Amino acid sequence: MRHDISRRAVLQGTGALILSFALTRRAFALTETGVGDTSVHRLPGDLDSTPMLDAWIRIDPDDSATIFTGKAELGQGIKTALLQVAAEELKLPLTRLTLVTADTGRTPNEGYTAASHSVQDSGTAIRNAAAQVREILIGEASRRTGAGADELVARDGVVTGPGGLRLSYGELVSPQLLHVEAQPTSNLTDPKDFTVMDKPVPRVDIPAKLTGVASYVQDMRVPGMLHGRVVRPPSYGARLVSIDATSVEGMTGVVKVVKDGSFLGVIAEKEWTAIQAMRQLAALAKWNETAELPDESRLAEALMALPTQDTVILDVGKPDAAQYDVDASFSRPYLAHGSIGPSCAVARMDSDTLTVWTHTQGVFPLRNALAELFAMPRENVRCIQVEGAGCYGQNGADDVGADVAMLARALPGRTVRVQWMREQEHAWEPFGPGMVVHLQTALGADGMISTWRQEVWSQSHMMRPGPPGTLLAAREKADPFPPPPPVDLPMPEGGGDRNAIPLYVLPNARAVNHFLPEMLLRGSSMRSLGGYLNVFAIESTMDDLARLSKQDPVAFRLRHLADERAKAVIITAAERFGWDGRPKLPAGGGYGFGFARYKNLEAWCAVALEISIDQDTGRTIVERATAAVDTGQVVNPDGVRNQIEGGIVQATSWTLFEGVRFDRRRITSIDWAAYPILRFAHVPRAIDVHIVDRPGLPFLGAGEAAQGPTGAAIANAVRDATGQRLHALPLDAAKIRPQNLLAGRPRAGT
Amino acid sequence: MTHLIVNGELRTVSSDPDTPLLYVLRDELELNGAKFGCGLGQCGACTVLIDGQPVFSCLTPLLLLEGREVRTLEGLGTLENPGPVQAAFIAEQAAQCGYCIAGMIMRTQALLERSPNPDDDEIRGALEPQLCRCGTHMRIIRAVKHAARSLSAAAEATK
Numbered sequence A: 001m002r003h004d005i006s007r008r009a010v011l012q013g014t015g016a017l018i019l020s021f022a023l024t025r026r027a028f029a030l031t032e033t034g035v036g037d038t039s040v041h042r043l044p045g046d047l048d049s050t051p052m053l054d055a056w057i058r059i060d061p062d063d064s065a066t067i068f069t070g071k072a073e074l075g076q077g078i079k080t081a082l083l084q085v086a087a088e089e090l091k092l093p094l095t096r097l098t099l100v101t102a103d104t105g106r107t108p109n110e111g112y113t114a115a116s117h118s119v120q121d122s123g124t125a126i127r128n129a130a131a132q133v134r135e136i137l138i139g140e141a142s143r144r145t146g147a148g149a150d151e152l153v154a155r156d157g158v159v160t161g162p163g164g165l166r167l168s169y170g171e172l173v174s175p176q177l178l179h180v181e182a183q184p185t186s187n188l189t190d191p192k193d194f195t196v197m198d199k200p201v202p203r204v205d206i207p208a209k210l211t212g213v214a215s216y217v218q219d220m221r222v223p224g225m226l227h228g229r230v231v232r233p234p235s236y237g238a239r240l241v242s243i244d245a246t247s248v249e250g251m252t253g254v255v256k257v258v259k260d261g262s263f264l265g266v267i268a269e270k271e272w273t274a275i276q277a278m279r280q281l282a283a284l285a286k287w288n289e290t291a292e293l294p295d296e297s298r299l300a301e302a303l304m305a306l307p308t309q310d311t312v313i314l315d316v317g318k319p320d321a322a323q324y325d326v327d328a329s330f331s332r333p334y335l336a337h338g339s340i341g342p343s344c345a346v347a348r349m350d351s352d353t354l355t356v357w358t359h360t361q362g363v364f365p366l367r368n369a370l371a372e373l374f375a376m377p378r379e380n381v382r383c384i385q386v387e388g389a390g391c392y393g394q395n396g397a398d399d400v401g402a403d404v405a406m407l408a409r410a411l412p413g414r415t416v417r418v419q420w421m422r423e424q425e426h427a428w429e430p431f432g433p434g435m436v437v438h439l440q441t442a443l444g445a446d447g448m449i450s451t452w453r454q455e456v457w458s459q460s461h462m463m464r465p466g467p468p469g470t471l472l473a474a475r476e477k478a479d480p481f482p483p484p485p486p487v488d489l490p491m492p493e494g495g496g497d498r499n500a501i502p503l504y505v506l507p508n509a510r511a512v513n514h515f516l517p518e519m520l521l522r523g524s525s526m527r528s529l530g531g532y533l534n535v536f537a538i539e540s541t542m543d544d545l546a547r548l549s550k551q552d553p554v555a556f557r558l559r560h561l562a563d564e565r566a567k568a569v570i571i572t573a574a575e576r577f578g579w580d581g582r583p584k585l586p587a588g589g590g591y592g593f594g595f596a597r598y599k600n601l602e603a604w605c606a607v608a609l610e611i612s613i614d615q616d617t618g619r620t621i622v623e624r625a626t627a628a629v630d631t632g633q634v635v636n637p638d639g640v641r642n643q644i645e646g647g648i649v650q651a652t653s654w655t656l657f658e659g660v661r662f663d664r665r666r667i668t669s670i671d672w673a674a675y676p677i678l679r680f681a682h683v684p685r686a687i688d689v690h691i692v693d694r695p696g697l698p699f700l701g702a703g704e705a706a707q708g709p710t711g712a713a714i715a716n717a718v719r720d721a722t723g724q725r726l727h728a729l730p731l732d733a734a735k736i737r738p739q740n741l742l743a744g745r746p747r748a749g750t
Numbered sequence B: 001m002t003h004l005i006v007n008g009e010l011r012t013v014s015s016d017p018d019t020p021l022l023y024v025l026r027d028e029l030e031l032n033g034a035k036f037g038c039g040l041g042q043c044g045a046c047t048v049l050i051d052g053q054p055v056f057s058c059l060t061p062l063l064l065l066e067g068r069e070v071r072t073l074e075g076l077g078t079l080e081n082p083g084p085v086q087a088a089f090i091a092e093q094a095a096q097c098g099y100c101i102a103g104m105i106m107r108t109q110a111l112l113e114r115s116p117n118p119d120d121d122e123i124r125g126a127l128e129p130q131l132c133r134c135g136t137h138m139r140i141i142r143a144v145k146h147a148a149r150s151l152s153a154a155a156e157a158t159k
Helices: A006-013 A078-090 A117-143 A206-210 A270-286 A296-304 A363-372 A398-411 A424-428 A474-478 A531-548 A553-559 A563-579 A637-657 A707-722 B021-028 B084-091 B101-114 B120-127 B137-157
Strands: A002-004 A020-024 A057-058 A065-068 A099-100 A154-155 A158-161 A165-168 A226-231 A237-244 A253-258 A263-268 A286-288 A311-315 A326-332 A346-350 A353-360 A380-385 A414-420 A435-443 A449-459 A508-515 A589-596 A605-614 A620-630 A687-691 B004-008 B009-013 B048-052 B053-056 B069-071
Touching: A057 A117, A065 A078, A078 A099, A078 A117, A078 B053, A117 A154, A117 A158, A117 A165, A117 B053, A206 B084, A206 B101, A226 A270, A226 A398, A253 A270, A263 A270, A263 A398, A263 A474, A270 B021, A296 A326, A296 A435, A296 A449, A346 A398, A353 A363, A353 A398, A363 A380, A363 A398, A363 A474, A398 A414, A398 A474, A435 A531, A449 A531, A531 A589, A531 A637, A531 A707, A553 A563, A553 A589, A563 A589, A563 A605, A563 A620, A563 A687, A563 B004, A589 A707, A605 A707, A620 A637, A620 A707, A637 A687, A637 A707, A637 B137, B048 B101, B053 B101, B084 B101, B084 B137, B101 B120, B101 B137, B120 B137
Parallel strands: A065 A099, A226 A414, A353 A380, A449 A508, A620 A687, B004 B069
Antiparallel strands: A002 A020, A057 A065, A154 A158, A158 A165, A226 A263, A237 A286, A253 A263, A311 A508, A326 A435, A346 A353, A346 A414, A435 A449, A589 A605, A605 A620, B004 B009, B048 B053, B048 B069
């Protein structure tokens, strides 16, 4: 199919180039992690792309070990989980392990830390590599002593055997011993013998963070470091017409003003000077603004009016009905990642090499983008991941990496730090895309779903680097890079259509993904991608169908499921919540249930909750939420709980409060007042997480499992409390306020 | 030059008097605890105590602080010997990314100095100015209660 990209969308993307192109869904097929699409060596996890054992594990003569992962700590606790896996299989105490995270100079290339894949990809690789290293060390002890390998035991970094045989790992290791390719299978530790895995090991990074030890890229401080700030245009695609920066260049403490096309930045001795200089530059700059944004109040219509590329992702039976019992469009606004710490990076240019310290989710793709942006060989650019504030997807991390590199290249030999301002993060981060899902469903006489039709409208959820044109600075430069072709992440993981195929048994069903190559606002990956709205729509509809056929919503779901692990989490959540026999609530109270298996491939999660709606203000509070989750083999149960609790709270915020605001030209929700998120007064009163234990089964990501089920459960509880179904997110107080929704009460459940 | 008592020590700082305290702490005194979050007093990541009261250091210019007492996260304890509130947050694993937590801890310290046994509503009310995006709130509330218990037990023991 061929589609012309409209001038408006292209202006927002680049400010310049008008292009049309032909693309198919497969042409830019890509996984969300950027690697692992096809197996090369048939090895477990990311051993497949990096098969040498010593790329993952180094044993030192002092009996310590260093573990290398290409994944990044994003606050999800991955450092601790990966160390647990390594310690368990190496048979080394945690205290003797060091972990090196994503660094293009040192670690395996594991693409992006995304899609809840880190334990699955890197954890599986490290677990297998560690088990194989342990066996190699045992083999070496056997070779040296003549003892049979089956007589030898590895424990606490020592191989012991008959006759007092005792050799430490440090004694056994030699430079080339681990420089071997991994084998397809490993002698993995039986879950019943775990001493470190499946234990609530405290996070290794928390004590330092809570006592003020430098822990974040924002905390980096090197002698002679300078502070930079950038001036972003007032709207998408605006071009810098003129600026007289003389007065700023003359400010005490200003080192340099950097201008390249519409890219404008300043470097100063002190951070506060850089901020004042940035403000002065912003006041002096004259811009030509061309952006045309849609009518915010008619976003769903604007999305559905865009040209589409259609893919039928599900087609079984004869999904047609004379009339539909539920026929509704669900929508979400654009959502901000809303990191509490604005994005930050540090860079230094030395002769022909560039080093960038960054909290990107993908050091290798960012390295490639920067190399191309500056026409440098890739080996001359090094990106080192240092933690930032939680990102929940692609925030400004990559963009600020390019910004600081632009400044550092203008001042070789000096280290420069740039942090975005709050309004820059809020206006320029690539938002979680606005979306529409249309559902048409019908029930048979037996109370089972006879027909299901689902359509999804969404732009790309994957506009990360590689291509330099993904980076703001690259588009603003005098010789700009074009925006990259939008990536439609293919099934089975999907992008906008993630979770658009219900897990329920449906004899007649059809689902269509309407991919939108245009972008009304800048967007990219945000936690759970399209899964949040698809699950919101599916689970709202399941609830309505249950009501229509006078069936209990939990029983109705169970009737439509064949997947035993799905049933187990639903039953667990319902039982622990006390779903059956739940007491009748006073006015404003409601119960809701939601369920999904994330991506239909990762963790299963069910959420039951109770809400109360303030009868005067329309404000919703989650009184209590109970979740059940199945993530396969658990590495750290407290880590899983922390992720699910956090997912429930964050999704509560998305569902009740959030939406990016804009006028016809500019993003207007540029601070926490204009983009409110949940504060303590509206935090759920209680959250209870139950893990369905699955020892020995493959790892499944947990980080995004709770988002969809939570949003849906809240919507269903609002329906229960008010008698009315809300289809457009957010379900904020204005929509529910007495003169609106609550005015409809009392109204018998249909 | 401005004179401050920072975490019990007299410090003389040379930053311009209009510089917000946050940048003096981070850039001149090289203290990492207070974080830049918004610069607008909306998120609380920069919260420190001035004469025992929680304030947004991103909004507080140095010129208001001559001779006053500033307490930051570093003043409550160290990695080796965390203070009671820090220890409670560690025990409850009350962090995900952790960026907001320094502010949470400072706000908690101020709360517990004023009200040693706060109930749920009082805790929520006190923490209302502080934003967390990871959704660690449930653990933060547990950590505040945990800290209250530790501090009460310690106070009891010294009676």
